Amino acid sequence: MTRWRVSDFEEIRELGRGAQGRVVLARHAERGFPVAIKYLPAGADPDARERFRHEAVMLGRVDNPHVARLYRLVEHDGELAIVMEAVDGVSFKEIIGRYGTLEPEAALTVLKGSLLGLAAAHAAGVVHRDYKPANVIVPADGRSKLIDFGVATAEGAASGAGTPLYMAPEQWRGEPATPATDVYAATCVFFECLTGGRAYGGGDRASVMAGHLSGDVPADEVPGPLRPLIAAGMAKDPAERPPGAAEFVGELDELARTAYGTGWESKGLRTLAGSAVALSALFPIAAGLLPAGTAAAGAGAGAGTAAGSTGLLSAVGTKTAAAIAGTAVVGATAGGVGVYQASTSAEEHPAVVSTTPTPSGEPMRIGKITIRAPAAWKTHPMQNRDTSPGESTPPDSYYVATANNCDEIVEQGGIAPSAYMCRGFFVLGPSFFDAPGAYIASPYKTSDSYGVLFGQDEGMSCPRHENLRAVGVEHGATRTAQRFADIGSKKAEYNQWRVPCYTRDATTDDPIGYGPTRRTQFAYTERLWYLPQSKMLVVDLWDTPGLERRLTDAEWA
Numbered sequence: 001m002t003r004w005r006v007s008d009f010e011e012i013r014e015l016g017r018g019a020q021g022r023v024v025l026a027r028h029a030e031r032g033f034p035v036a037i038k039y040l041p042a043g044a045d046p047d048a049r050e051r052f053r054h055e056a057v058m059l060g061r062v063d064n065p066h067v068a069r070l071y072r073l074v075e076h077d078g079e080l081a082i083v084m085e086a087v088d089g090v091s092f093k094e095i096i097g098r099y100g101t102l103e104p105e106a107a108l109t110v111l112k113g114s115l116l117g118l119a120a121a122h123a124a125g126v127v128h129r130d131y132k133p134a135n136v137i138v139p140a141d142g143r144s145k146l147i148d149f150g151v152a153t154a155e156g157a158a159s160g161a162g163t164p165l166y167m168a169p170e171q172w173r174g175e176p177a178t179p180a181t182d183v184y185a186a187t188c189v190f191f192e193c194l195t196g197g198r199a200y201g202g203g204d205r206a207s208v209m210a211g212h213l214s215g216d217v218p219a220d221e222v223p224g225p226l227r228p229l230i231a232a233g234m235a236k237d238p239a240e241r242p243p244g245a246a247e248f249v250g251e252l253d254e255l256a257r258t259a260y261g262t263g264w265e266s267k268g269l270r271t272l273a274g275s276a277v278a279l280s281a282l283f284p285i286a287a288g289l290l291p292a293g294t295a296a297a298g299a300g301a302g303a304g305t306a307a308g309s310t311g312l313l314s315a316v317g318t319k320t321a322a323a324i325a326g327t328a329v330v331g332a333t334a335g336g337v338g339v340y341q342a343s344t345s346a347e348e349h350p351a352v353v354s355t356t357p358t359p360s361g362e363p364m365r366i367g368k369i370t371i372r373a374p375a376a377w378k379t380h381p382m383q384n385r386d387t388s389p390g391e392s393t394p395p396d397s398y399y400v401a402t403a404n405n406c407d408e409i410v411e412q413g414g415i416a417p418s419a420y421m422c423r424g425f426f427v428l429g430p431s432f433f434d435a436p437g438a439y440i441a442s443p444y445k446t447s448d449s450y451g452v453l454f455g456q457d458e459g460m461s462c463p464r465h466e467n468l469r470a471v472g473v474e475h476g477a478t479r480t481a482q483r484f485a486d487i488g489s490k491k492a493e494y495n496q497w498r499v500p501c502y503t504r505d506a507t508t509d510d511p512i513g514y515g516p517t518r519r520t521q522f523a524y525t526e527r528l529w530y531l532p533q534s535k536m537l538v539v540d541l542w543d544t545p546g547l548e549r550r551l552t553d554a555e556w557a
Helices: 046-059 092-099 104-123 179-195 205-214 224-233 245-260 264-278 284-289 415-421 430-434 547-552
Strands: 009-018 021-028 034-039 070-076 079-085 089-091 136-139 313-316 319-322 338-341 362-366 369-373 378-382 397-401 424-428 465-470 478-487 490-502 519-531 536-540
Touching (some): 009 034, 046 070, 089 092, 092 136, 092 264, 104 136, 104 179, 104 245, 104 264, 179 224, 179 245, 224 245, 245 264, 362 397, 369 547, 465 519
Antiparallel strands (some): 009 021, 070 079, 313 319, 362 369, 397 424, 424 536, 465 490, 478 490
């Protein structure tokens, strides 16, 4: 039986195969640039086919230099394939296998690159679920890329899939996958980079499972300055980890700069680049596209020449580096073949065979809007504090808890305690604006962070750090994004802040210790959607995965 192949591409060689399909290195017949094509097995069941299609459409929205880019989803006569960027580099698994351990700066650089890639996926509502050294590629410039989202899932789906050595406790228990699941796996690999060993050994499955479920977090085995990252990223309870990769990378940056100076990342990149180039004989594009009989150029060799119109190897000093074409494949819908194209602009997306999926979950009414939410999410009405005794005013503000352990915390009724003790987000209604004194010390304004509103006494605590205080612009909060964003049919003013966390130390001027006193290495991301005419403010202090998409698809009452 003739095997179906995506048209316009010449298959060069197979790169690998497994239960999720086979991956081949191919070259565009006219332009000559290389791509990787992943084919779903022909006999895949309907669920597998839908996951494959869903994954492709979601990842097509991710445009990040640390993720191998998706170019097309192709469907033809019941067959499915994904055309994606071919990354010319060496598997991080090979680097660890060759060198055993890495310098802290190099290990931090790999972790940061991976977290940036994972954060982009999380923002699209995707959890990788199988982060491991083999799924990280290091090119000759040292800037790592994530590959193989074959077992990726929408946030909140059951999470039993994965590689045992790096599986989070909730995966072993079959609980829903969240971005914190990926944070755990990435931290396990970080530990391996620093120590040369797996966090819980490489023994039989039962012992590995026991270690991940109940073993001590091995923070003491890594250099002192890096122990907080291991302790936070490998916490057994996902609620005690950074809620997502974006949050974790902020902590990493602060800690790395404090411990290893401002040049830590440049040093890490140089180390990784040298390690990758030394193994350049394993680069798949070089090995697949160079003329027969020509070895891939290694360290100190001259430039190689690739077959086709695109040069894939170019000299950089005395070492070789790969140059990968970054142009998206131009496709069309014709002859019964459906094509999905990735684009850097939402306005440029063409019509596709599979439209972007509606967020999963059941309808959830939150004040005047209805969103689709995972089953684990729960709304908690916040009674107006300015009502008189015995007076009953219907609540118009809510805290939406996205974790299962929040009932007792939120039922305490305080708006500030909920924010830092329970993962979730606020949907604040008119009473928040009409009677701000019932909620906060000063009215909300778009020119400063949300955390600064709790300016009285001890202020608002940072998410996950009860003893640290959130601050505003005066103490270093910086706006990282400002634009308009949809909440259903209405346009909201969207502001995103990076908020540092300060200690609350007692001083002569502040004997009780309200603070803020001293800036720490910890920080968090605030995301705010503000509708002044509707008197609504959505406040997300936990970088809730997929929330923006759910708000975009919201319906108004």
